[in-house]
Amino acid sequence: MAFKDVIEKEEKDAYLLTNEAVVRAALESDVKVVSFYPGSPQTEVLDTFEKVLPQFDDLRMEIATNEKVALETVAGASFVGMRSLTSMKSVGTNVASDSLYSLAYTGVKGGCVVLIADDPYCHSSQSEQDGRWFGYTAYLPMLEPSDPQEMADMVRLSFELSEKYRTMVLIRTTTRVNHQSGIVRLGPMERTPFERISWKENRHSFRTVGSAARAAKAELLEKMDRLKAELGRSDLNRTEHFNGKELTQVDGTDGLPKVGVISSGVCYRYALESLMDLEQEAAVLKLGVLNPLPEELIAEFISGLDKVIVVEELFPYIENTVTMIAKDTNPSIEIVGKRSGHFSEMLEYNVPIVIKVIADAVGKEPPFDHMAHFERMTEKASILPPRLPVFCAGCPHRATFTSFRRAVGGQDEVFYANDIGCYSMACLEPVNWSDSMIAMGASMGIAAGVQYVAKEKVIAMMGDSTTFHAGLTGIANAVHNDDDITLFIMDNSVTAMTGQQSNPAAPEVAGHTPGKGIDIEGMLRGLGVEKIVNIDSYDIGKNIKLIREAVDHEGVSAIISRQECALYHFRNYRRAGGKHVPFFVDKEKCDRMYNCVKDFMCPAISIDPEDGKARIAPEICVGCGVCSKLCGKQAIISTATLKGGENRAYIEVSDYEELVRATEVDE
């Protein structure tokens, strides 16, 4: 298994996810300080480091409040002289970018590697960004792997380059690389002890402003030239010959066919498979370096071609450079790409998309009509109900929304500024409501603007992790300006959406070791929020009134809705020996009102086709008991009552023991 292989001593072949390969290669490179904020598609880098952390007393790890702090942390460690690494999702780089640009100027000392994971298609992001521009506009070297093995090789190399050039090195990925698994050759794991370094003996200034900045920029440009010379002709950029059957790496361009393909990352793999399927001979330039692009190599590659097909997702980043170079070296070459209208700047690619373009460019028919097949089969599958994400069984957010919607009287009464977390699913059925949802922590700023203009009351909502990530500035702003906003803080103890990592409100830090949990209520009071209402998310009976109280307050008010993320809570509960005590439907009492189904959508509840009454799947129900409070007939009852226990939700840690006893009677 992956975890075992990440720490394996033996040098062997292992089946790893690219994100796990990052961790393996970084550990092999003796990385000493790592810090992350979670975000798909790179979260497994954090999660894997956290899993292996107890095995390495020579490694320091933080789960940071946000990507900017994570970047600054690893840069600081590097300033003093240790190797460090962080990774972030595309939009996380926006948050970190202020420091990123300055750090390019100051440079670093210990090898410092930064992963930027883009998400074409927005599988799990708010916008389709192209992180390649960060490398380009910040003057930082940037590499791009196409699979787990290349990732491992590039991470190791990046640490060396970083130290040699005293610059951070960026590695750019896309979802289909981060979430690709394959065989990785494990290298030697040679770690050195963690020994603090004397700053006094290594003092060096890392500051940039005015004349220092101008000097740094000049140095940066010169660094880029040297990097271009070293990396351009390195093995990272490969010229290959595909003869219709086999692929061979070649030196120079002698004897290559007249049709060429330039690509990088996972798109290279789609292009190669397309050529194989078409049995199409072609020259291939596989780029591993995105910045600085190897202009000389590209010029040489295209100089003898009639036609070049550039395969890359999102912006025509490589294509623009190819077009520019072609003006001088081969003005008559036909460039097939986005400018020619063949490829889109939207979404992610796959073989069906790429093979169509290549076939078209070389005047062949693809051997199989993928799209026709796709359409015919999806038509067949259209009889299926969709299976969209919903709140987990027992999710406190579901309960909070139940009371929130009743308390404010629905969509017509208030402006609801949503934010980024599991509660974002309010956008989907059954809540199906968010008046805005922009970026982490943005809800408070948006609310500030809306409350000046709209007639309706404004409600903002953030999770605990989002509050610390980028929400505090918005809260301070609203209090300071005496804005009229009610803020919901969905305090579920963890950063749930990305896999329940700890956040500053949690009593633990990376590696699940005890740490300081920040008291959110005390913090809000310190910031000057006058009206604070605490609610237990599950207590929907009481909450409607409490929520109204906060909403009626003029000025900034806050509702802290507390209950642990159910996935997290019940996982810990099972590990502590607890057993679920599900609820069940008393069929005698159920009169098919479906209050437990309508607008609730709990995965544990369905309709029994036999009698049309509600039914609770005991293997899914965690026993939060919220649905039982919605039933007008009191038909939903805890299975604990069958064993002489009380009819109430068993959710408190203190109940564990009692619970185990109750459920073990007659089992």
Add this chain to the structure above:
Amino acid sequence: MKPFSIINAGVGGQGVVRMSNILGEACALTGKEVRSGELHGLSQRSGSIVIHQRIGDGAVSPLIPFGEADVIVALEPMEALRYLYFLKPGGLVITNTELTHPPGESEDLVNGRIERYISYEEVIGTIKEEAEVVEIDALEIANEAGNPLTVNVVMVGALAASEGFPLDRDAVVEAMTSTVPPKAVDVNLKAFELGSEAFKSKS
């Protein structure tokens, strides 16, 4: 040269990832080329899950092009149909027989937007129009093996018994047993064997 391409499908929480990890691990043990494409991200456990897996020479890209999978192994029948567009014409579908109705379907039902749940017969009938199908009552078999959580292992057992399956059986067994605690080895082995037998008796 085309790789052997497998679509692993199911509902979050059913163990689709483990199913594909067993196969990937078996490749590492036997020096076979393998490349998988999956999506991790949302925590919620009731979403639809699909993992692409390509084994052997020619495993160049991590995603199976539409209509090129040799087999779909599904822990839930609706998910087999949902991803049928990946299967080659006339390819093989090995599916668990138990439907898991998504919460949205119940919501539609009680709100009168649909009259009844989709039936197993409708789902399987539609798949049969396009594919060869082997139906496995994996939950019953997993219970027989001693643990309902081994549904995914039953399905790996069934897959391993299918024609053209490119991996050595022993390697799959080794990959599977090396990832479970010692006390669970026997149950997993039994689930695997029963899965294989069920496949043979049905195909």
